[in-house]
Amino acid sequence: MYLMRLTYYSSPSITMEHGGRTNALKDILAASRRNNADSGITGTLFFNDEYFAQVIEGDREQVSDSFIRISRDERHRNIIVLRAQSIHERLFNGWEMGFASITENTEMLYRKYSSYSEFKPSRMTADGLEALLVEMVHHTSVARKQTADQAGSRDISKVRKVKSL
Numbered sequence: 001m002y003l004m005r006l007t008y009y010s011s012p013s014i015t016m017e018h019g020g021r022t023n024a025l026k027d028i029l030a031a032s033r034r035n036n037a038d039s040g041i042t043g044t045l046f047f048n049d050e051y052f053a054q055v056i057e058g059d060r061e062q063v064s065d066s067f068i069r070i071s072r073d074e075r076h077r078n079i080i081v082l083r084a085q086s087i088h089e090r091l092f093n094g095w096e097m098g099f100a101s102i103t104e105n106t107e108m109l110y111r112k113y114s115s116y117s118e119f120k121p122s123r124m125t126a127d128g129l130e131a132l133l134v135e136m137v138h139h140t141s142v143a144r145k146q147t148a149d150q151a152g153s154r155d156i157s158k159v160r161k162v163k164s165l
């Protein structure tokens, strides 16, 4: 298998026709996790009001097919591919599609990987964006775990793990 990683950002164009922001995001993550589990794709999705950013990695044919589908999705536009490259190892092993959301550490992380306290992907390198998403997804899952633990819930993380390839 030839592995590749593709990293892009885009502008959300979610309308009420898509059920609003929260529902659209839930639908996107659910479809991603379902399809990516089947095709051995791993990665992470970032979302804020202004941007999506996503890394998808896996077999290059699967990543290409998936990206072509994603790029036709009307829930976003202005897609900018930051990098598509062959890789030896995954960055998001085990994450069918992690979700990087805003936590109390987010601003500190933006500053660590760019010179801004806001998310400005157009001013970031591919290395910077990928490293930011790796850290964010781990912070998000730790924050989720803490919330779940506080709530006494067993449902620690909504992200199912897949066998590494």
Ligand SMILES: Cc1cc2nc3c(=O)[nH]c(=O)nc-3n(C[C@H](O)[C@H](O)[C@H](O)COP(=O)(O)O)c2cc1C
Residues within 6 Å of the ligand: 028, 031, 032, 033, 035, 036, 045, 052, 054, 056, 066, 069, 070, 071, 072, 073, 075, 076, 097
């Ligand atoms: C920003 C964004 C990221 C997405 N990421 C993925 C993804 O990683 N995998 C995936 O299968 N679909 C992803 N989708 C959804 C696809 O565009 C498409 O709706 C979905 O794959 C259709 O799946 P279905 O035929 O199983 O319903 C994404 C959509 C958007 C807007």
